[in-house]
Amino acid sequence: MLNYGQKPDLKLTPRQAAIIDQDYPKFSSNEIDRRRTLMAQAMARAGVDHLVAYAAFFSGGPVHWLSDWCTTYEAVLIFTPGRRDTIFIQFYNHLPQARALMPEVDIRWGGPSTLQSAIAELKQRGAGARRVGAVGGLPMGYFKALAGTFEDVVDLNPAYFGLRLIKSAEEVDWYRIAARFGDLAIEALRREIRPGLDEGDLGAITEGAWLPWRGSNVIHFFGTTSMHDPQVFVPRQHLTRRKLAKGDVISCEITANFWNHGGQVLRTFTLGEPLTPIYQKLHDTADAAYDAIFNVLRQGVHMRELAVGAKIIEDAGLTFYDDLVHGFGGGYLMPILGSPTRGNESLPDRTLEAGMMLVIQPNVITTDQTAGVQTGELVLVTDNGAESLHTAPRGPFHLGV
Incomplete structure (x- = not known):
């Protein structure tokens, strides 16, 4: 475990270090203005004058993307181009810090009903029938109440997720910081894994690596099994x-x-022994699939070309269960190359663009679904190739051998 008193080195650039050193990290005004302009354009195309952005349970989504407010329990943002934003938040005791951190925004308590408070504000702004749009995971009751008040609500989630596909250089810095958190976890696991620990201990080691830097957990999934009698493949x-x-x-x-903003890193470890022959084949195949996909990534490449990794796995007489590739950063985004075990799903008829981020994650398994490995990480598509946002070696890691 971390010997507390000295934080692990994040190995950031001075620009990235300046971001994480803020008490409440914020994007530049130019970056926020860029996003709001894009969303205002999407609203105009949809015939919408006012936008209701929803977020809850410490997942910021469109509220954070448009305003810099990192949602706690619940937040409803009213965005009307050309007017000051209003954000209704829960709970009441969250108001003091929210107002201190967001002086440029009209921060209000959501009251007994956050949604009814938002509807009252929309009426005050003169919102007309069929002129209100929504983004975020609005609860069904909220959506019905909005639609009942304004005759209909325009779903702008497709437009929003389309805007999240391409990351700005400033956004990429935030994702690099988060990727480094995942790398710290891999480093900690390499130091601390030993016989007698259980999977819960692995979770504690993982989260402990980034908590000193105010990182927050999204997922830490683990599969542990004997290589000599495998029972877990994902x-x-x-x-x-x-x-x-x-x-x-x-x-x-x-x-x-x-x-x-998150990274994603996937790795395989062994304890006390090197990989057995079948696991060596699995990992070698996963590495080959990862490299083949990584090497085709660049602006202008058609998303169908990502299937090159699947062919390598199939030619080895193996298969995969988890997605081989998926878009990332602001959602579970295109392109998604799912497992053949879940049915045939075509890749989008679209080319890659610089600024897209993908997770390449070959979860190569035996066809009888007994043994499997995981490797991969978050990468950035550039004009002339791809770049990993992670620094942890690919592995596999043989511990105590």
């Missing part, structure tokens, strides 16, 4: 009390957030 979402032992293989999928 990391578990709910961790067990299973004790680690010599001869185990451990696979993981980890995402930590830095102010609603």
Whole structure:
């Protein structure tokens, strides 16, 4: 575990270090203005004058993207181009810090009903029938109440997620910080994994790596099993009390957030022994699939070309269960290359663009679904190639060998 008193080195650039050193990290005014202009244009195309952005349970989504407010329990943002924003928040005791941190925004308590408070504000702004749009995961009751008041509500989520596909250079810095949090977790696991720990201990090691830097957990999935009698082929979402032992293989999928921006890193470890022949084949195939996909990434490449990794896996007589590739950053985004075990799903008829981010994550498994490995990470598409946002070595990591 971390010997407290000295934080692990984040190895950031001076620009990134300046971001994380803020008490409440914020984007530049130019960056926020860029996003708001794009959203205002989407609203105009949809015939919408006012936007209701919703977020809850410490997941910022469109509220954070448009305003810099990092939602706590619940937030409803009213965005009317050319007017000052109003954000209704819960709970009442969250108001003092919110107002101190967001002086440029009209911060109000949501009252007994956050949604009814928002509807009253929309009426005050003169919102007319069919002129209100919404983004975020609005609860069904909220959506019905809005639609009942304004005759209909325009769903602007497709437009919003389309805007999130391409990251600005400033956004990429935030994702690099979050990716570094995941790398710290991999470094901590390499130091601390030993026989006798259970999967819950692995979760504690993982989160402890980034908590000193105010990182927050999104996922830490682990699969642990004996290489000599494999029972797990994909990391578990709910961790067990299973004790680690010599001869185990451990696979993981980890995402930590830095102010609603996350990385994603996937790795495989062994304990006390090197990979057995079947696990070596699995990992070699996963590495080859990762490299093949990574090497085709660049602006202008058609998304269908990402299937090159699937062919390598199939040619090896193996298969995969988790997505081979998915878009990332602001949502679970295109392109998504899912497992053949879940049916045929075509890739979008679209080319890659610089600024897109993808997770390449070959979860290569045996066709009988007994043994599997996980590797991969978050990468950035550039004009002439791709760049990993992570620094942790690819592995596999043989511990105590």
